[in-house]
Amino acid sequence: MSESTDRRTFLVSAWKAGLAFLAAAGIWTSWDVLRPRLAAGFGARVKTVSPDAVPTDSVLEVFEARAYLTKVNDEIVAFSEICSHLGCRVPFCQSSGQFECPCHGSVFNRAGDHLTGPAPRGMDRFAVEIEDGIVVIDTNTMVDGPPPGTVTVDEPSLGPACSEESHG
Ligand code: FES
Structure with missing residues (x-):
C-alpha cells in the first residue's frame, strides 16, 4: 500500500x-x-427539600422545576431559570453570587432583582408552599419579576463574574 x-x-x-x-x-x-x-415534573407541583435545606447565601437548583430555591429576607422563593428577556436559561454564578444570563448579559442578584442588561424585569418566580415539611414549587403559577430598579436585598457581587459578557 x-x-x-x-x-x-x-x-x-x-x-x-x-x-x-x-x-x-x-x-x-x-x-x-x-x-x-x-x-420530571415541569408544569406541575414539584416536591423539593425541607425548608431548612434552602440556602440563605446561595441558591439550590431544582432541575425538575427548572427553578432555583433560595431564602430572601427569611422567605423561601423559587425563581424560574428562564430569562425574562428572550428565554435563555440563566445560570447562577457561584463566584459572583449572581445570576448571569449568557445570551445578552442580563445580571440579577440572588434575590432575582434586575441589575443590568436588556431583561425587562427581575427574575420571574413560582408559587411556593410548604406541605408536610417539604417545599413544593408550583410551576403552573408564575409571577412576573420586579421592575428594574427594585432592590430587595443589597448584595454586591461576591467576586469575578462567570461570563465576561454579563459585565461588559
Ligand atoms: S435572554 Fe437573557 S439577556 Fe437576553
Missing part, C-alpha cells in the same frame, strides 16, 4: 470518527436538555 493511500485512509477514518463524535454529542445534548425536564 502506498504512502498516499495510507494517508487517504487515515483522513477518511478521521473524518468518520469526527462525524460520529459530533452526532453522539448532538444526541447527548438533545437527550440531556429534553429528558429530565419533560419527564
Whole structure:
C-alpha cells in the first residue's frame, strides 16, 4: 500500500470518527436538555427539600422545576431559570453570587432583582408552599419579576463574574 493511500485512509477514518463524535454529542445534548425536564415534573407541583435545606447565601437548583430555591429576607422563593428577556436559561454564578444570563448579559442578584442588561424585569418566580415539611414549587403559577430598579436585598457581587459578557 502506498504512502498516499495510507494517508487517504487515515483522513477518511478521521473524518468518520469526527462525524460520529459530533452526532453522539448532538444526541447527548438533545437527550440531556429534553429528558429530565419533560419527564420530571415541569408544569406541575414539584416536591423539593425541607425548608431548612434552602440556602440563605446561595441558591439550590431544582432541575425538575427548572427553578432555583433560595431564602430572601427569611422567605423561601423559587425563581424560574428562564430569562425574562428572550428565554435563555440563566445560570447562577457561584463566584459572583449572581445570576448571569449568557445570551445578552442580563445580571440579577440572588434575590432575582434586575441589575443590568436588556431583561425587562427581575427574575420571574413560582408559587411556593410548604406541605408536610417539604417545599413544593408550583410551576403552573408564575409571577412576573420586579421592575428594574427594585432592590430587595443589597448584595454586591461576591467576586469575578462567570461570563465576561454579563459585565461588559
Ligand atoms: S435572554 Fe437573557 S439577556 Fe437576553
